[in-house]
Amino acid sequence: MTVIDLSSDTATRPTEAMYDAMVAAKTGDEQKRADPSVNVLCERVAEVLGKESAVFLPSGVMCNNIGILVQTRRGDEVVTHHTSHIANMEGGAPAAVAGVMVRTVDGEYGQFDAETLLRAIRRSPKKNVAQTTLVTVEQTSNRGGGSVWPREAIRDVASVARDHDVAVHMDGARLLNAAVASGLAPADFAGHCDTVWIDFSKGLGCPVGAVLAGPDDLIERAWRWKHRLGGAMRQAGVLAGACLYALDHHVDRLADDHRNAFSLAKALADIPGVQLPLGMPQTNIVFFDISRSGVGSADLADGLARQNVSIGVESAHMLRAVTHLDVSEADTATAADVIRDLLAKRA
Numbered sequence: 001m002t003v004i005d006l007s008s009d010t011a012t013r014p015t016e017a018m019y020d021a022m023v024a025a026k027t028g029d030e031q032k033r034a035d036p037s038v039n040v041l042c043e044r045v046a047e048v049l050g051k052e053s054a055v056f057l058p059s060g061v062m063c064n065n066i067g068i069l070v071q072t073r074r075g076d077e078v079v080t081h082h083t084s085h086i087a088n089m090e091g092g093a094p095a096a097v098a099g100v101m102v103r104t105v106d107g108e109y110g111q112f113d114a115e116t117l118l119r120a121i122r123r124s125p126k127k128n129v130a131q132t133t134l135v136t137v138e139q140t141s142n143r144g145g146g147s148v149w150p151r152e153a154i155r156d157v158a159s160v161a162r163d164h165d166v167a168v169h170m171d172g173a174r175l176l177n178a179a180v181a182s183g184l185a186p187a188d189f190a191g192h193c194d195t196v197w198i199d200f201s202k203g204l205g206c207p208v209g210a211v212l213a214g215p216d217d218l219i220e221r222a223w224r225w226k227h228r229l230g231g232a233m234r235q236a237g238v239l240a241g242a243c244l245y246a247l248d249h250h251v252d253r254l255a256d257d258h259r260n261a262f263s264l265a266k267a268l269a270d271i272p273g274v275q276l277p278l279g280m281p282q283t284n285i286v287f288f289d290i291s292r293s294g295v296g297s298a299d300l301a302d303g304l305a306r307q308n309v310s311i312g313v314e315s316a317h318m319l320r321a322v323t324h325l326d327v328s329e330a331d332t333a334t335a336a337d338v339i340r341d342l343l344a345k346r347a
C-alpha cells in the first residue's frame with residue numbers, strides 16, 4: 001500500500017544510493033573538526049553560497065538560532081516577515097534562546113520591500129528604544145507558497161539594512177529550490193546576506209543536517225554556540241555523506257518537484273470549490289483554499305488519509321501540499337483525483 005505523502009518535503013526517505021554513500025563516508029570526531037566528510041561538506045557549501053566558512057548543524061532551527069545569536073545582543077530587535085518560520089514555528093526561540101524581540105512586517109508572498117524594512121528599523125540613540133540589529137529573509141518563503149524572492153528585492157533590502165548597520169540573515173531552508181527555479185546561482189541570492197544556511201532534510205532528501213555559512217569571524221563564534229546548544233557531534237560523517245551525495249545528485253532534480261507542484265496546482269484549480277489564493281506555485285509548495293466547497297480542511301485531510309494521501313492542514317479552509325523526491329507526477333495526479341472525488345461527495 002503506497003502512501004502519497006504531500007504533508008512536507010521532510011517526508012523523504014534516503015535512497016539506496018544515499019545509504020551507500022553514508023556507509024562509505026569517512027568519519028572522525030566532528031566536534032574536534034576532525035571529521036573529513038563534514039569538513040568537505042562545509043567547504044563545498046561555503047563555496048556554493050559564496051561565503052568564507054561554514055559549520056554543520058543538526059537542523060535548520062539551530063542555524064536560525066545561531067545566526068541570530070551571533071548577530072544580536074539581548075534586547076535587540078530582529079525584523080522578519082509575519083509569516084516567517086522564525087516568528088511562527090520555532091517555539092519562540094528568538095526570545096527564549098537569544099533574548100531578542102521580533103518585529104514582524106507585512107508584504108505579499110512572505111516577502112517585504114526595502115521601504116517596509118526602512119520603516120521598521122529602529123536605531124535611535126535614546127536609551128529607551130530597542131535597537132534593530134538583524135533582518136531575516138526566507139528564501140523560498142514557506143508560508144508565501146514557496147515564493148522566490150527576486151534577487152533585486154534581496155539586494156534592495158540588504159542595502160537599506162547595511163545603511164543602518166543592520167545585519168542580514170537568510171533562512172535558506174529552500175534556497176536551492178529558489179536557485180533551480182530562477183536559473184540563478186545560490187550565491188547570487190546569498191551574496192547580499194551576512195549569514196545564510198541551507199537545509200539538507202527538506203527537498204534534498206537527507207535524513208538530518210543543515211549548514212550555516214558566513215564570514216570567518218561569525219562562523220568561529222557560531223562554533224561556541226554549537227557547543228553550548230548541544231549541536232557539536234562526533235562521527236557525523238555518516239550524515240555528511242548523505243549531504244554530499246545530495247549536492248551531487250538531488251539539486252538539479254528539484255526542477256521535477258517544481259513541475260509536479262505546478263501540475264498539481266493546475267489540477268486543483270479545475271476542481272469546483274477550490275481556489276489558489278497564492279496563485280500558481282513557483283517551486284514545490286501548493287496552498288489551496290476550499291472554503292467554497294462547504295468542506296472543512298480537517299475533514300478533507302481525514303478523507304485523504306483514508307485513501308493513503310497525506311496533506312497539511314493550515315487552517316479551517318486552507319491546506320498545503322508539498323512535492324519532493326518521493327512524490328511522482330502520477331502521485332500528484334492521483335492526489336488531485338481523490339481531492340476532486342472527496343469534495344464532490346462533500347468529504
Ligand SMILES: *Cc1c(COP(=O)(O)O)cnc(C)c1O
Nearest residue numbers: 059060061085138142171173199
Ligand atoms: C523547515 C524549515 C526550517 C527549519 O528547518 P529544520 O531543519 O526542520 O529545523 C526553517 N525555516 C524554514 C523556512 C523551513 O521551512
